[in-house]
């Protein structure tokens with residue numbers, strides 16, 4: 001992916017962050033993973049990684065709800 005130059009952080013609406021799995025820069029990361037990685041584990045025959053990720057999503061939602 002081409003590097004994007006940030007010119008004015010005060011006007012910035014979103015920031016690229018690295019996916020914890022593939023390290024790709026992404027604007028949307030849910031429980032550590034980018035959309036491509038979520039799709040990959042979501043479509044895999046082995047549900048182990050997907051179920052672990054779903055538990056992490058639930059834990060993060062719970063943690064944010066309870067502070």
Ligand SMILES: [Zn+2]
Nearest residue numbers: 019022034037
């Ligand atoms: Zn990824």
